[in-house]
Amino acid sequence: MAVGLAAALTLVGPAQAATSVPETQQSLATTASAVRPDTAVKPLAYPRGYVTEGNLRRNPNLGAEKIVTIYNQWVEISCWIDGGPNGFGSNRWFKAHYYSHVGYLSSGVVSSQPSVGAC
Incomplete structure (x- = not known):
């Protein structure tokens, strides 16, 4: 050698x-x-929030169609919006990305809420 x-x-x-x-x-x-x-290491597109149980909806209102119910999952949160009533004495909703779905989550079902701006 x-x-x-x-x-x-x-x-x-x-x-x-x-x-x-x-x-x-x-x-x-x-x-x-x-x-x-x-x-290559790819950064997350948005900050994440944790959902114990919540419905991802088509628009920010309790009467809106459910896209999917989420249990014990992290979701990407892009921004917040003041929409219709959310069932928690507020009208604040988060625009969320969950796999291929994009919709709105009531702020009351998102724990570990990230710091995001208005939509």
Whole structure:
């Protein structure tokens, strides 16, 4: 093994050998990220809030159609809106993203409420 390394250094030269390793690693890293973009760390689109039990609705009103009922899940909250009554003595609703669904959650069902602005 030592003979092979010495022979490689003789052929390439010590200065070139020292600079080619990082260049090769950089080239491999660039190639790997180009081939596997799914390995990159992707930030969350919005801050998250926790829903123990709540209905994601089409519009911000208790009478609105339910899209889905959420149990014990984190949801992405993009903003808040003052809409219709929410059953908790308020009219504040959160616009939420839950998997492929986008709708409104009553502020009373979202614990760990993130700091978001108005819609």
